[in-house]
Amino acid sequence: MTADMLMLGWTTIGTEAAANVLARSLIESQLAVCVQIDGPMTSIYRWDDEIQSQQEFRLTVKFFADQGELIETHLNKAHPYENPEWVAVKATNVAEKYLSWAKSNSTLFTL
Numbered sequence: 001m002t003a004d005m006l007m008l009g010w011t012t013i014g015t016e017a018a019a020n021v022l023a024r025s026l027i028e029s030q031l032a033v034c035v036q037i038d039g040p041m042t043s044i045y046r047w048d049d050e051i052q053s054q055q056e057f058r059l060t061v062k063f064f065a066d067q068g069e070l071i072e073t074h075l076n077k078a079h080p081y082e083n084p085e086w087v088a089v090k091a092t093n094v095a096e097k098y099l100s101w102a103k104s105n106s107t108l109f110t111l
Contacts (some may be wrong), residue, residue: 004109005065006102009088011075012043012056018080019057025078028063031071033102034062065090082090 013019016039023035039057046052068088073102075084094102103109 004099004103006057006091006094006099007063007065007087008091009061009063009068009071011059011061011085011087013059013079013084014054014056016040016057019059021057022075022078024073026059026063026074029074030107031067031074032061032063033105036060036062045088057091061088062091062102064102064106066108067106069094 011022013022015103016037019037019039023037026032026035037057040055042053042060044051044053056102061071072086075086
């Protein structure tokens with residue numbers, strides 16, 4: 001992957017307040033250029049051999065590929081879940097104006 005490859009990543013968290021704290025920490029640490037919060041939504045999954053149902057908030061994280069491992073490390077430290085979700089994909093079609101804005105807000109391109 002190239003440094004200027006924009007990525008989208010997702011994680012979920014139990015409360016709106018916690019989502020706001022985590023989103024701000026990703027922006028303040030300059031790991032992400034934008035974090036959007038959706039929810040509440042219901043997640044249904046298996047944990048410890050039991051089906052669980054929980055209200056959560058989803059964070060969509062926009063970042064550059066070179067920050068991916070740092071974001072995962074940050075989530076593992078800052079996230080209250082024992083096993084936080086982190087799924088990331090390449091953004092294959094990004095408007096040039098948006099990509100330019102994202103680069104201007106990333107330390108990867110402004111140092």
